[in-house]
Amino acid sequence: MNHLYSFVLLSTLLTGCGGGGGSESSTVNPTAGTNDSQPSNPLPTPVQSQPVVTEFSLQESKPMEAEVIKKSAAQTSHEIVVPNGFALNSERSFKLKISRSEDDYQAAYLSLCSDYQQHSDGSYSINYSSCLLRTSLSDINFEAVITVTNDTKGLVAALWFMDGIKKPLINDWRF
Numbered sequence: 001m002n003h004l005y006s007f008v009l010l011s012t013l014l015t016g017c018g019g020g021g022g023s024e025s026s027t028v029n030p031t032a033g034t035n036d037s038q039p040s041n042p043l044p045t046p047v048q049s050q051p052v053v054t055e056f057s058l059q060e061s062k063p064m065e066a067e068v069i070k071k072s073a074a075q076t077s078h079e080i081v082v083p084n085g086f087a088l089n090s091e092r093s094f095k096l097k098i099s100r101s102e103d104d105y106q107a108a109y110l111s112l113c114s115d116y117q118q119h120s121d122g123s124y125s126i127n128y129s130s131c132l133l134r135t136s137l138s139d140i141n142f143e144a145v146i147t148v149t150n151d152t153k154g155l156v157a158a159l160w161f162m163d164g165i166k167k168p169l170i171n172d173w174r175f
Contacts, residue, residue, distance in 0.1 A: 054100050056157055056171040061093040061145070092175075093147045096133075098159065100140040108137045109160040112146065116156040116172065124170050126156055 074080045096112065115130035132146060132155070148155070154174040161168070 054104070054159065054169055055098070056169075057097045058094050058146075058155065058157075058173045059097075060175075061095060089150070091147050091149050092152075093145055094155075096142075096144045096146050096157070098137070098142040098157070102140065104140060107162045109162065110135050110137055110142070111158045111160070113156050113158070114148065114152050114154070116154075118172065124156060124158075124172070126158060126170075 070083075072080065098110065100108075110133065111126070111128060111131050112133040113126050113128060113131040115127035117125045119125065132148065133144060135142075137159070146155070152175075154172060156170060156172040159169040
């Protein structure tokens with residue numbers, strides 16, 4: 001009798017869990033041809049809708065101007081003459097502006113980072129430890145002033161959507 005209870009209990013568990021065996025997930029491709037491994041009633045794949053228009057802009061507040069290189073006859077630092085108006089700035093300021101379309105009302109999260117690589121396939125590797133700015137965006141318009149050191153070669157903005165369905169929007173600037 002104990003064996004009968006064990007058999008019934010085990011059968012109930014396997015039925016409740018979906019049987020057992022097989023793969024953990026099933027990939028469904030509605031455009032593919034008939035395949036025996038696909039379920040007979042495939043579920044439709046979700047459509048990933050991106051915002052209609054998202055504008056990223058990054059403009060330098062006071063762009064550095066290229067000047068003519070002046071040769072000096074100075075032999076020591078005491079003899080160096082600094083031109084009027086010269087400022088030895090170790091940083092640059094940029095105005096970051098993000099505008100999303102009126103119909104893109106959902107919350108998003110912004111990461112602005114300085115250490116990243118763009119791969120040949122268009123994808124990015126971003127070091128999120130190098131982020132200068134991390135913030136949530138609940139409005140469709142966002143503006144901020146970003147200050148970076150002169151050795152910063154570029155910035156990348158990743159706009160992540162809270163719904164988890166939309167792919168992140170990524171934009172980068174090299175300077």
